[in-house]
Structures are given as C-alpha cells and as structure tokens.
Amino acid sequence: MTTTVQDQDRQERAANATIERSAAYYRLKADVEDFYYHEADLLDDRRFRDWLELLTEDVSYFMPIRRNVKFGQQAARENTKRGEGISWFDEDKWTLTKRVEQILTGVHFAEEPLSRITHMVSNVQIGGARPDIGTARELDVTSRFLVYQNRVEYETYIFVGRRNDTLRLTDAGWKIARREILLEQNILLAKNLTTFF
Amino acid sequence: MPLRNDLDQLVDVKGGFISREIFVDADIYRQELDKVFTRAWLLVGHESLVPNPGDFYTSRMGEESVILCRDKKSEIHVFLNSCRHRGMKVCRYEQGNASLFTCPYHSWTYTTDGKLQGVPLHRTLYDGVLDREANSLVSVAKLCNYKGSIWATWDKDAPDFLTYLGDAKIHLDQALDCRDGREGGSEVIGVHKWVFPANWKFAAENFLGDTYHNPSHRSVDLIGIGPSAAAGKKGRRDDELEKAEHVWISFPAGHGVHSAIQPEANEYTESFLDNPILEKYFRHCFEERKRRLGEGARLLPFVGTIFPNTSYHGRQPRGLCAWHPHSPTSTEGWRFFLVDKDAPKEAKEYLRRYYMRYSGPAGMTEQDDMENWLYATAASTGTVARRYPFNYQQSMGAYVTDHPLGGDVSKQVTEQIARGFYRRWTTYMQGGDWHELLGSPAGKRQAAE
C-alpha cells in the first residue's frame, strides 16, 4: 500500500520533470533556493525552534534505510518505506519538536557541547507546481545536500544525499509539508544522527 | 600475546579492577575474535527474515559475513559468506530469494543448502580432482532456532543452546514471547545497522544491567518520549515496574540481566495512554499473560546480555541487538526490532514509531549511550590511561546465591554482573573447556583461585 505512495511520488516527479523553464519557473526556483538557504542558516545557527516554524503542522519527515538489492529491485525494495517498519526517521511534528526540546535541555550529551554543522544545498529543481507555476501554492522540489558535522575534537561525519520535498505556501511563507531524505549510505557510517536534514 | 597470568592480572574480579587494555589493545582484540567469537553462541537473525524456501538474509558473526538461508526443503542454514575458490563474497545482497548463490568471480554456484553445484568447465579443468562435497560453503557447527531467533556457533563441541543459556532463559523468553504470554510468535519489523567508534564490550556491558548509567539519559527523561508522553507523562517509557522489586542477576555462563518481580497482587500499571486502543490492547495482554502464566507472570524483563555480544530490550522498546566487533575501537551495531506477529495494526504502527524515536543512532535515548561509549573508549587509549584500570567495585558481595531465579542475584544496582561477564570472558581467553565456560562449580573454583 505504501509502495503506491512512493510510486506516486516517482510518477509525479517524472510527470513534472519536463516542467517548462519559463521566467515564472526561475522566479519561483530563486524563492525556493532562498528558502533552503534560510533553513540551512537556522539549523547551522542552532535556531532549532525557528526551524520548527518552517514545518507545517502535518509535516512528514522521512529518512529510509537504503538496502543492497538485486538489479531491477531498486524501485520496489531498495529503500525502507514511509509508514511501514523501521527507517532512520519516519516522524511527525510532535517527534521533531521533542528532538529540538531534547537538544535545548543542555544535557543531551550527544549534542552537548553542540556539534558544528554546515548544511549545503544544491541541484534545486522544481518538479511540480500546483495549481500551476504562476500561482503555485504547493511545490515538489528535489535537491541534493551535503551536511558536514564536526563535534568535540576529532569526530567528523559527512552526510551526502538527496531530498524530495513538498513545500506549501502559507500566510507565513513557504513551509515544508513533506520531506524524504535519501542518505547515500547502507550501514550508517556515523554513530548518531543528531542533526536535521 | 598475553599469557594466562597476564589475563588474570588484567581482569581482577576479586579486587574489582579491570584493565583498560582489554578495551583498546589490538592483540587482545585479535584473540577475542579467535577465542570468544569462534566458540560462543552468537545471534544471527530471526526466522521472520527468511519466511519462505530460498529466502536469505546476510548477517554477521564476529567480524565475518554469514548467510542465513532457508533451503528448498525449508531448513534453516548459516554459512560463511565466502566462496571456497578464492574467497569472493558469494552474496552481496542484504536479503532476497535465490535458488542458487552464484559467485561473481568465477561463477561457482552453491545451492541454498550450501552445496557446491556448478563449476564452469568442470570436466576439462577439475575432473577427478575437485571434491564438490568438501567444497561446500563453510557451515556453522551448530545452529538453533530459539522461538524464532536464530543462533549459531562455530564450535562443534559447544553445548546445545538451552544449556548455554542456562537460567538466563526465562529472561530472554520475555523478549521473545508474545505480550499475552504465549510462547514465541514474534517477528522482526526492521533492522538498524550502524558503526560506532567504541569497543564492543561497552555496548554488551551497557545491557548487562548497568542501570547505574541512568543519569546520562536525563535529557530524554525531562522531555518525555514514552508511550504516554503525549498524554503528559515524562520519562522514556511507561513506569510498568513502578511497584516491582528489581533484580540484577549474573549467570555463571557470563550472561547478565536486569529484570523485575511484580508484587504478589501483580496489578496492571497504566500504560500506552497516548492511544486508547493501545491502552486497551496492552491491558488485555497483561491480564491474559497473568491468566496463562500465573505466578510466573510476576517476572518482567528489562534488559540483558547473552554472552558475549547479544543484548535484548524486553518491553519498552523491544528488540535484540548484536554488537559486532570491527576493531578494538569500533563496533557495528545491529538491532532487530520485535513485535508480536499477530498484534493489531494500531499496536504495530505505534510501536515502530516509538522504537525509532527511542533506539539506535537516531534514537533520542541511545544517542547518549553512544556518546558515552565513544569517549570512554577514546579516553582509554593513552599510554598513561592504560596504566589505570577501570573500577568495578560497585556492590561488592551484595548478592545471594540461593535465589530461585539462579545465578548471583542482587537487589541493588551492581557491577557483580559485569564482574561475572569479565570473569567468563577471561575463561574463554584462556582457552577454557566447556565445563569451565558454562561456569560449572569446578570452573568457578578455578577462576576464583
């Protein structure tokens, strides 16, 4: 059943892959890039509560576990599925808020002292705009991320991957309604995932 | 290479001091792989990962890759994941279904019961020389499907798994049995795999019953992430053991558990308040379990480690962990998350979300454990640091040996379990026989001398 959700995602992205590169597209893309740079600033400046404000109340935040599968089975089996079994993250706003509250206790030792983190976002493309590119209230956006984390002294991790977002326009501007984070790792090569992606 | 005497000096169980060398030294680590991990029973996986004939799941034993496989006749096997020809990993998929394993290197093929079947150009190149039977995939010496969990050992002389478990059995059972008291019936709903820079024994010891480290989880307790957190309860789990008497038990084979015994009345403690359906379901399970097990239902699990590197969480959350050694200062953690196979959909949905926010590298509780294991390992590698052993003197002598649960039973937080674990670890490292490894009285006497 959740296969359908992912297939839908893929189909939507594929259908929109050829969205016309009009002036309206580039204007919107610039807005979205600004939004992502602002988001990265909030996270890297440790303004976690402000970051939460960028998420819709019904946000779905998902990072699957990636698996080694036979050729041809990638679509069906490579990634764990949203809404099913165990992933790295499959969360709602309540849980994300808990994560922020935990860091803010000052005794969450995995983030105390705080890590130094830089989020880089690139390859931003709008894959879908609803109702249309000129008056869009909802967007499907794909991007790449590179997250650099250094903590305490020598502990350093580099997380690289893709993000598939759905952004929604609200009175307070764009917000993230749905995020899928595809980290390019099988066995997690980090002791912890204490940062947001 | 440390001698027998060196090990006795490094592990001073009587005085309560254990050298940091055993957590960081490369020679000791190599010997562990040889003397502990080729003999002890190790957790490989769960039958629900290979439900159908031909299903396989690649796992690990110690540092090595193994294939857990259900053959065409539905029998379960565990093989070393390495071709007999030139060692190529015959299976690099995590999970799937196969009728044959075809080695990518020179295309030897193996059947699902491990037999060498196809050898390209056999007649021209190998006729009359190659003995197919003798070139099967290397199989474990013994295998046990215990209530769905799959265990194996490379030692043909190892005792059967239940003998190995000894009195730790009923504690492990609590993780493997249904919430309503029926035997077995669990399934794996997902697996975490991650690498962390710490010695594997820190993880094993953490689950042996190191309840003393609770303060390191203060952040998560302050915010509340348990199954009644949304309903306003703090803490990281429901306080099911609120009225229970806690017991910390060291078993002679090296296993250790922290369990609890409910008072005679054994009344249900409100839990899963976040969701009325779950509250009702778990209340029902509690009453059913009580009806089924009677007095036995008073025993509830918390955590435990089955020697050497398998740990369990018994209730909230619930799962089995294998701490696979990678190097003296690096470990690959695997956690198999468990639910009752026939639990209602709502329960499974809730539990998976709870497990994810609690456990592993993305888990709000265990992130803090990993921080501790890493920096405890890192700060123990120095030349001077290694001169100063770790202190294991907590609750010295505060245990009884005549408790009906068996083993050394303590009613207070204790490092007796860790002392027992390392005492047995030493026996393995000194090449003890199985009589001694199981901690039979004679073995015990010898170790104490």
Ligand code: FES
């Ligand atoms: S290594 Fe497998 S066939 Fe040669």
Ligand SMILES: [Fe+2]
């Ligand atoms: Fe812990």
